[in-house]
Amino acid sequence: MNKIVKFYHEMGSPPSFYRITGHWLKPLLILALLLTVYGLIDGLFFAPPDYQQGDSYRIMFVHVPAAWMSMFIYFIIGVSGIIAFVWRMKVAEAVMMASAPIGALFTALTLLTGMLWGKPMWGTYWDWDARMTSELILLFLYIGVMGIYSAYDDDPRKAARLAALVAIIGLINLPIIRYSVEWWTSIHQGASISIMGGNSGIKEWSMLRPLLVMALATKFYYLYSMLHRARSYLLRTEQNKSWVSKQFIEN
Amino acid sequence: MTPTRKKRLILISLVIMGVAVATAIFLTAFKDNIMFFKSPTEVSQNDYPENRSFRLGGMVKEGSLQRLENSLKIQFTVTDYGADVTVEYEGILPDLFREGQGVVTIGQMRSDNIFAAEEVLAKHDENYMPPEVADVLQTEVQQ
Numbered sequence: 001m002n003k004i005v006k007f008y009h010e011m012g013s014p015p016s017f018y019r020i021t022g023h024w025l026k027p028l029l030i031l032a033l034l035l036t037v038y039g040l041i042d043g044l045f046f047a048p049p050d051y052q053q054g055d056s057y058r059i060m061f062v063h064v065p066a067a068w069m070s071m072f073i074y075f076i077i078g079v080s081g082i083i084a085f086v087w088r089m090k091v092a093e094a095v096m097m098a099s100a101p102i103g104a105l106f107t108a109l110t111l112l113t114g115m116l117w118g119k120p121m122w123g124t125y126w127d128w129d130a131r132m133t134s135e136l137i138l139l140f141l142y143i144g145v146m147g148i149y150s151a152y153d154d155d156p157r158k159a160a161r162l163a164a165l166v167a168i169i170g171l172i173n174l175p176i177i178r179y180s181v182e183w184w185t186s187i188h189q190g191a192s193i194s195i196m197g198g199n200s201g202i203k204e205w206s207m208l209r210p211l212l213v214m215a216l217a218t219k220f221y222y223l224y225s226m227l228h229r230a231r232s233y234l235l236r237t238e239q240n241k242s243w244v245s246k247q248f249i250e251n
Numbered sequence: 252m253t254p255t256r257k258k259r260l261i262l263i264s265l266v267i268m269g270v271a272v273a274t275a276i277f278l279t280a281f282k283d284n285i286m287f288f289k290s291p292t293e294v295s296q297n298d299y300p301e302n303r304s305f306r307l308g309g310m311v312k313e314g315s316l317q318r319l320e321n322s323l324k325i326q327f328t329v330t331d332y333g334a335d336v337t338v339e340y341e342g343i344l345p346d347l348f349r350e351g352q353g354v355v356t357i358g359q360m361r362s363d364n365i366f367a368a369e370e371v372l373a374k375h376d377e378n379y380m381p382p383e384v385a386d387v388l389q390t391e392v393q394q
Contacts (some may be wrong), residue, residue: 048381048382048383049381049382050379050380050381050382051380051381051382051384051385051386052347052349052375052385053346053347053375053379056346057379060379082263085259085263086256086260087256120345120346121345121346121347121373121375122345122347122372122374122375123344123345123348123370123371123372123373124345124370127372165266168263168266168267169266169267169270172270172271172274176274176278183278185288185308187355187372187374189374189375189376189377190377192377192379201377201378201379202378202379203380203384204379204380204384206381207379207381
């Protein structure tokens with residue numbers, strides 16, 4: 001128990017956060033790359049074609065993990081935003097601001113792959129239905145969080161708190177995205193994967209496997225990229241502290 | 252927890268609750284107006300906007316798809332198993348357009364009670380499976 005408490009306190013302080021996460025970067029990157037390569041090959045070559053969509057459905061192996069990440073990362077931003085706002089933790093601010101561009105990237109990827117699939121399958125690139133509109137709003141929220149932050153470039157801590165407020169208010173969009181296909185008549189299909197099981201969705205393991213591998217791969221990529229960015233964020237905002245200058249003397 | 256932190260936490264919780272309630276009220280109030288989406292049953296009861304586009308959604312009735320002679324137009328029936336509406340459309344149908352599958356059409360109701368669609372979108376369900384599995388399921392249903 002003491003170890004967990006100690007770890008928790010260490011992760012909250014910028015110097016030890018910087019030191020500990022430095023060891024994680026390489027393994028995370030290797031895992032992300034290996035899983036992505038495996039997932040893509042498995043999904044593009046070994047998974048069977050769909051009975052109705054043929055091979056076109058394979059874009060799902062990018063689209064669905066990207067969509068999950070777009071919401072997962074926003075959730076992380078919202079939670080670290082609350083921590084940053086209430087407890088004023090510097091590491092939470094770093095995690096929040098480091099996550100925003102990655103989340104925006106996954107959201108853009110989700111929208112793009114969805115549009116490319118939608119044209120041949122539905123017959124249109126874009127439809128202003130609930131799922132698509134709420135996902136587009138998510139992209140604007142990411143841009144808003146980054147925009148508010150860069151608007152206050154004279155005080156990064158104040159900027160982070162303001163960005164946190166925007167992020168927290170935007171949390172309301174997450175359940176809307178999740179349930180948009182159930183609350184409104186939407187052209188977007190319902191969830192294919194559910195933790196509760198059920199009779200519909202993807203039952204075939206050879207189709208499910210690449211999807212889950214890609215979901216893991218994107219998680220590792222996010223962790224790698226986010227920690228990398230959070231570390232540089234801490235170096236930048238703490239540049240006048242002694243631990244930062246020590247880093248550069250040691251190396 | 253120190254009093255200042257407690258105050259901030261309460262403030263943030265109030266902000267979240269306020270935004271949630273406002274959004275919920277907004278979405279409930281506009282639920283019907285966000286999209287003019289009508290089912291064949293509603294259309295058959297004349298519950299649709301006249302002289303403007305709206306969405307008609309339902310299933311394409313089995314065996315109803317036909318090409319009109321001497322034109323590029325196609326006709327099919329959209330049903331919700333309660334009522335039927337005949338839809339006329341000229342253009343390329345999406346890949347997933349099938350009889351017995353979901354469809355969303357956007358267009359206007361003509362005076363001869365035929366829905367003139369400007370756009371036809373296929374709706375896909377959440378089921379994905381290899382063709383062999385689909386064949387097995389099909390034969391099981393027939394037996």
